[in-house]
Amino acid sequence: MKIFCIKLLQYLIKENLDAPIRSITITDLRKALPEQERKAYSTTWRHVQRLLQNGYVESQLEDGISDLYFITEKGRKFCESLYTNNYE
DSSP: OOHHHHHHHHHHHHTTOOBTTBOBOHHHHHHHSOGGGOOOHHHHHHHHHHHHHTTSEEEEEETTTEEEEEEOHHHHHHHHHHHSOTTO
């Protein structure tokens, strides 16, 4: 998985964006990232689509205008597994 995808997932966890009522658009997600870490809208969209296809995020349609995204339990567990010590 690309580091940018992991950063997106980490942001969703940090902001507790884990349900349809607590979700974010790609535009707002881009704005929330530090400027030096931002990618073009289309690049961010492609990364989010990859996360969506793998079940790490889900989406819903907001007023027919834009999709809202939030992290799934699978996405949360994936991020947690990155920090788990597997040497025990």
